[in-house]
Amino acid sequence: MDLPWYSLLIPLFVFLFFLHQWFFTSSSNQKRLPPSPRKLPIIGNLHQLGPHPYRTLHKLSEKHGPVVLLHFGSKPELVASSVDAARAIMKTHDLVCSSRPKSSIVHILFYGSKDIGFSPYVVDLRDHFCSLTGDIVSRVALGRKYNKGESGMNAKLDTKVEKVAKDLDTFLESVIEEHIIRSKKGEYSTGEAKDFVNVLLDIQNGKETGFSLEMDSLKAVILDIFAAGIDTTHTTLEWIMTELLRHPKAMEKLQNEVRGLAQGKSKVTEDDLENMQFLKAVIKETLRLHPPVPLLIPRQSTEDIELLGYLIPAKTQILINAWTIGRDPLSWENPEEYRPERFLNSKIDVKGLNFELIPFGAGRRGYPGIAFAVVINGLALARLVHEFNFALPEGLTTENLEMTEGSGVTIRRKSPLLAVATPYML
Secondary structure (H helix, E strand, C coil), X not given: CCCCHHHHHHXXXXXXXXXXXXXXXXXXXXXXXXXXXXXXXXXXXXXXXCCCHHHHHHHHHHHHCCEEEEEECCEEEEEECCHHHHHHHHHHCCCCCCECCCCHHHHHHCCCCCCCCCCCCCCCHHHHHHHHHHHHHHHHHHCCCCCCCCCCCCCCCCHHHHHHHHHHHHHHHHHHHHHHHHHHCCHHHHCCCCCHHHHHHHHHCCCCCCCCCCHHHHHHHHHHHHHHHHHHHHHXXXXXXXXXXXXXXXXXXXXXXXXXXXXXXXXXXXXXXXHXXXXXXXXXXXXXXXXXXXXXXXEECCCCEEECCEEXXXXXXXXXXXXXXXXXXXXXXXCCCCCHHHHCCCCCCCXXXXXXXXXXXXXXXXXXXXXXXXXXXXXXXXXXXXXXXXXXXXXXXXXXXXXXXXXXXXXXECCCCCCEEEECCC
């Protein structure tokens, strides 16, 4: 008896099914995406972040592993929470992962991302050529350009951000103008030390490098100093004093070291810091437990990379959780314990060469002002404990001292730190 014609399709479907399974299973085994928690339509995993994203991401890493793929809206976001993952991103794949994701707020505040922290590392010529061609055709055909910022094609930017940017620009203009006037008067040639703005103005005029620096870039770099230097430094100092007040023995040991090495001096100097090993350990231990920016400035991959056996597609945003890495029990004994002594016989530093401790990042996009930040923290701390004795106000104890963290990019204490300071008789 003849079989129906459609019965011949059954073997074909079976063959195609197994071919499909073999091909895609082999591909997925070779190039698996990192594990990812379930997400909601449209918002992705945004609802899971909470008020302290670095803590939430820490819990996700405990459940899913050292690399987790999230989606903030439709954008893929890789979260790296281990030493090996951080080393792979900031060393092995440093060049590919050195770009920054685009942000309209950063673009407005930092003069089109012309600063050090947020400027793009890898130039995408395709985008530039596309923009150039569009501008030329628009001018020829329509009489003017219709690019971003000149038409209503893009969503309107937040007016509050624009107002802040305008106020900052006015301030920076006044600072630069003051320096230019003083320079013309010859004030800096009479022996007065040049500051950072003077150096940038010399570069801007081509005196130091042989090429000029755009004024917007100059202002963006100055803004970097304020944005990256002030908030993070005072936040770190506050956490240092918090931990020292919670651990009186560590405070006493630090005071004895500083006062012993600076004996007979009215002021601790920068030169004195070199021999203050426990002071350096106190700073490192505090940065380990309280990195001022727990989720380092985001990166973005420009090519597909393999990370710990997973495929990370191009244009994936990358977050490195320095907070979790500083608490990794594989790297630190009793990681939740505040113990500066762990650094006294350790070569681990904060300069970006040891991925167990990366409060300032590492690689090509590591914070360029690490040395400056370490000196400022060290000198301020040394002078404080050299000249004053500190105690908690009446009613507060080391056990009930508030340790709740605030929210934001820089994580400071939620409540101000109050202490009783008594001058130390030298």
